[in-house]
Amino acid sequence: MSHFCPGGLVARAARAEAPTADEPRVPRQSGMTHRGGLAALVLDENGRITQWSRGAMRLFGRSTEKAIGHDICDLLLLDDCHETIRHALDEAASGTSWSGVFPAECADGRVHDVAFDLEPLATPGPWGTVMVTAMDTRLPQLTRADFEAGERLTLLNEVSTRIGATLDTRQAAEQFMDVAVPRLADTASVSVIEGLLRDEGYPDGADGSVRVRRLAFRLDARYQNGHDWKKAFPDNEIGVYDAGHPNTRCMDTGTPISYSATDLGNDQVGRISGVLGDAATGILDGASYLAAPLTARGTVLGFITLTRNPKRAAFDAHDETLAADLAARAAICIDNARLYSRERRTTHAFQQNLAPSILTVPPGLELAHRYLPASDMTVGGDWYDVFPLGPGRIGLVIGDAMGHGAVAAGGMGQLRAAVRALNGFNLAPDEVLRRLDHMADDMHSIQCATCLYAIIDLEDHTCEISRAGHPPPIMVDPDGDARVLDLPSGLALGLGDPEFSGAFTTTRFAMPPGATLAFYTDGLVESREQDIDTGIANLQGALGKPHDTLDQTCAAIIDALPRQYDDVALLLTRIPAG
The missing domain is CATH 3.60.40.10 (PPM-type phosphatase domain)
Structure with a gap:
């Protein structure tokens, strides 16, 4: 996968604005028009094409007769994308939308990046189970800023929708995982300062260290590799991070920080190696890491940690901005749950004592x-x-x-x-x-x-x-x-x-x-x-x-x-x- 772009692609194409002076349009390709860059098709539960629109014919250069009944991977995509598409189909079959950008063979005979949205049909039947919207990322009306803005809005809305109604801190953290993995990262975790969960004052470690509790950890199921990751990163584990650790620094500065395994410290790498073995540690060594603070109502509650495996593009400035927005939205929901739990405990204490x-x-x-x-x-x-x-x-x-x-x-x-x-x-x-x-x-x-x-x-x-x-x-x-x-x-x-x-x-x-x-x-x-x-x-x-x-x-x-x-x-x- 060359890069990731979440859902709402057709809507973003319709509302795309003109580029700024310092951000040129994506170059127009020969023979490509706006109309020819959008397509819709329907798949069955096995990934076979059951419906093929005129837009699909124009974008991919294949007639209906040559498309219906064929596996979408065999017809359009490169071999290294097949596993990801199978995972996306499983997500859609379970009722979850999924989006991504893949290299696909287009009507001009060349391979181009095409953004795919997979949405489960409300009433699946013999006509199919998954609606697919495809868009050529070379559309002249779209710029990278358009994609990034749409990506941020989609994920922020989903975070609010998923965790905005819960009043349980652990459930809020788990539901944040559902949004972050695998679309933004291959692993994610949410950690909250232990003292705040126990209604203590904000901790002020003399050595600058911070004591946190990991509320939730999530790993993309495609990268289990037979290792017990939950054993290495158990939920509810309490850990202490020193002042120099990137997670601590992101809380001190209030800004997200991208880093590598060398910043973790030998003690942490050694602990992970002791649980997962050297092979899994090698995966972590080449991974990209991103920490963003959980800040709500002027108080830093903790942090989120995201990682990408070595086969995926490392986190960049855009990812840092997106992670900061997601963490801020998640922090409000987690803090609401924390404050509600505190009031509930106070109320029970009143009743038990009075x-x-x-x-x-x-x-x-x-x-x-x-x-x-x-x-x-x-x-x-x-x-x-x-x-x-x-x-x-x-x-x-x-x-x-x-x-x-x-x-x-x-x-x-x-x-x-x-x-x-x-x-x-x-x-x-x-x-x-x-x-x-x-x-x-x-x-x-x-x-x-x-x-x-x-x-x-x-x-x-x-x-x-x-x-x-x-x-x-x-x-x-x-x-x-x-x-x-x-x-x-x-x-x-x-x-x-x-x-x-x-x-x-x-x-x-x-x-x-x-x-x-x-x-x-x-x-x-x-x-x-x-x-x-x-x-x-x-x-x-x-x-x-x-x-x-x-x-x-x-x-x-x-x-x-x-x-x-x-x-x-x-x-x-x-x-x-x-």
């Missing part, structure tokens, strides 16, 4: 509880707590701070801490909510939060409850009859409406031994497919079904949950019978 995963069961009371985040990737502000208030009195609270992520978890933690602080004042439930409402005005992490606060008296077998916009509790009588308690709803905390400030009411009712009281958040009873009234009715029915223990009741309700869109919290309590 919301109890194990509740201390006070004497004389049975408890069962569950908390489920909406998904492994998101955490919200649902919470609950149980605490003693004095002899024979138990406080219970459940709440939901609006939103997801660290802000909602922080609001949850503040509310829980405030409730704990108010417990020593022996306040009625409505007064607790009233003070929480005033506190919420000064809690910037709380925009809106629902809450339900209850006090159970184990001696009198009574319960006092007040609500702040929270779903109503459900009481299950000892005989199994479940009913929704009709309590004044109150306003959610933090709304800041002075007209309704303090509009909370305490309701007192009997709670006989053997009766179960259920507190829950709206994620348990409301979804896109189910309104909250229907959800409460379904929960009421589920609570009325007999189970041996409260924990079995909890498990049965959670197991029957439909698809979740929000966090779920469930707290069941009961004064034991007898």
